[in-house]
Amino acid sequence: xxxxxxxxxxxxxxxxxxxxxxxxxxxxxxxxxxxxxxxxxxxxxxxxxxxxxxxxxxxxxxxxxxxxxxxxxxxxxxxxxxxxxxxxxxxxxxxxxxxxxxxxxxxxxxxxxxxxxxxxxxxxxxxxxxxxxxxxxxxxxxxxxxxxxxxxxxxxxxxxxxxxxxxxxxxxxxxxxxxxxxxxxxxxxxxxxxxxxxxxxxxxxxxxxxxxxxxxxxxxxxxxxxxxxxxxxxxxxxxxxxxxxxxxxxxxxxxxxxxxxxxxxxxxxxxxxxxxxxxxxxxxxxxxxxxxxxxxxxxxxxxxxxxxxxxxxxxxxxxxxxxxxxxxxxxxxxxxxxxxxxxxx
Amino acid sequence: xxxxxxxxxxxxxxxxxxxxxxxxxxxxxxxxxxxxxxxxxxxxxxxxxxxxxxxxxxxxxxxxxxxxxxxxxxxxxxxxxxxxxxxxxxxxxxxxxxxxxxxxxxxxxxxxxxxxxxxxxxxxxxxxxxxxxxxxxxxxxxxxxxxxxxxxxxxxxxxxxxxxxxxxxxxxxxxxxxxxxxxxxxxxxxxxxxxxxxxxxxxxxxxxxx
Numbered sequence: 001x002x003x004x005x006x007x008x009x010x011x012x013x014x015x016x017x018x019x020x021x022x023x024x025x026x027x028x029x030x031x032x033x034x035x036x037x038x039x040x041x042x043x044x045x046x047x048x049x050x051x052x053x054x055x056x057x058x059x060x061x062x063x064x065x066x067x068x069x070x071x072x073x074x075x076x077x078x079x080x081x082x083x084x085x086x087x088x089x090x091x092x093x094x095x096x097x098x099x100x101x102x103x104x105x106x107x108x109x110x111x112x113x114x115x116x117x118x119x120x121x122x123x124x125x126x127x128x129x130x131x132x133x134x135x136x137x138x139x140x141x142x143x144x145x146x147x148x149x150x151x152x153x154x155x156x157x158x159x160x161x162x163x164x165x166x167x168x169x170x171x172x173x174x175x176x177x178x179x180x181x182x183x184x185x186x187x188x189x190x191x192x193x194x195x196x197x198x199x200x201x202x203x204x205x206x207x208x209x210x211x212x213x214x215x216x217x218x219x220x221x222x223x224x225x226x227x228x229x230x231x232x233x234x235x236x237x238x239x240x241x242x243x244x245x246x247x248x249x250x251x252x253x254x255x256x257x258x259x260x261x262x263x264x265x266x267x268x269x270x271x272x273x274x275x276x277x278x279x280x281x282x283x284x285x286x287x288x289x290x291x292x293x294x295x296x297x298x299x300x301x302x303x304x305x306x307x308x309x310x311x312x313x314x315x316x317x318x319x320x321x322x323x324x325x326x327x328x329x330x331x332x333x334x335x336x337x338x339x340x341x342x343x344x345x
Numbered sequence: 346x347x348x349x350x351x352x353x354x355x356x357x358x359x360x361x362x363x364x365x366x367x368x369x370x371x372x373x374x375x376x377x378x379x380x381x382x383x384x385x386x387x388x389x390x391x392x393x394x395x396x397x398x399x400x401x402x403x404x405x406x407x408x409x410x411x412x413x414x415x416x417x418x419x420x421x422x423x424x425x426x427x428x429x430x431x432x433x434x435x436x437x438x439x440x441x442x443x444x445x446x447x448x449x450x451x452x453x454x455x456x457x458x459x460x461x462x463x464x465x466x467x468x469x470x471x472x473x474x475x476x477x478x479x480x481x482x483x484x485x486x487x488x489x490x491x492x493x494x495x496x497x498x499x500x501x502x503x504x505x506x507x508x509x510x511x512x513x514x515x516x517x518x519x520x521x522x523x524x525x526x527x528x529x530x531x532x533x534x535x536x537x538x539x540x541x542x543x544x545x546x547x548x549x550x551x552x553x554x555x
Contacts, residue, residue, distance in 0.1 A: 071460060104500045110470070155471070155498075158428060212357075215425055215494070216383030238471075238498065245527050247383050270500035273530065316501040318530035324506040 056264035057093040062128035093264040100275035103285030118142025151231035157218040160210040167206025195224040252278040354402030378536035395422035421487035427474035438462040444484040471498035
């Protein structure tokens, strides 16, 4: 229930929305959640069945709209208009499952991550329904589970504080006071060292500043931050750029291990090869919505994919022809086409 | 016409040297991939080749002349994080103008929309920013392009489009490319030669012992 409180302060609207929340929840509990049966706009891969009514993370009809001034009008008289980068998007993550969200850059994938985390821009209106662990969520509830229930692995290494040593950054602030606080601080230090050891970060890395890290090390530090408070769901926004193949596969294996232990992962990426290696289902994202949610096995051949954009993605992979899509790049295809590979271009 | 890095020695203060006596030659029209594990110094080597860092030993030359200290460098670097190489307080058109006049055909070919020119970097996605970085680098008419993981933030279709465009532009101008990519499939597609930094270091160490 993300019918944004921040935006609609009126009490009557609030009451109506709570009533709607109650009804929507009752409806959700009554829906049959069986294998391969389409419900809530998705079907299940064989390995991702779940108990009655219990999705770990469920997003329905999510719309993110921004109020902005019309850029084409004169500066002083421009009217406000609404842009909707995400429109009626539905996606679900079950316990023990990795769902990869793949799609064009600039199509709003990071906005999806922000919406699920309850991070809204001041000029945004967010509508739709989100359940976490069977509970309908509103903006305040999403803010409460942020970092504990749902953790984000952000896209940009700029998310690290440039003036803070990364060890202290990952540990974060200890809770409580007096002795409890010291114990919590010690526990957090242990947890941070354990995570650093698991992700191949040397002990001396905790005394480095972000600008001293390589791209791959920074990504691993971000992953450690997300895992610090043992979340149920990880939303990973492009976690692998900058990692070499071996480390990227290891990062993927870590997500797999996290999912196998009962967590859920929403893996936002454009690296399809890597996503296919670990994910259970793939949601193909385009122009602000999910055009196809399909099992990973369907990516074996383009005929198994339903949407033309899914097929275009398949054909554009370096190992499948590197096709630049209809129209785009065709003028350069003759000059730039590498002849290796042998497939039709 | 060749880009030559001879006997490059470089290390960060307080850390062991990343490379000692490393040499690399890139001919015009060649596309050389650098491969090494994460943290080995691929990005640093790219920065040295493009004149962002001065090596502690050895030199980088184009046509036998060292990289110029002023003016556009004949070796242009396109980096891994486009958001960190654009001034957050400059509109995109001002950032582009840093490279001089950018032909409209270049912008069209890279799919840069006119509306984006009036925006600030935070109002564009990583993939959109990367197109500007590519346009800016190509507008400086470089002899060599250093592409450090430039397509990691792009979806497969855009990656194919941009790389096809860069390769076509390189063929047309006789430009050489040094690239870093974590994807073996992409490297196999693009590179005409691969240089393994780890092997180069081991070789140098072995030669030193002899």
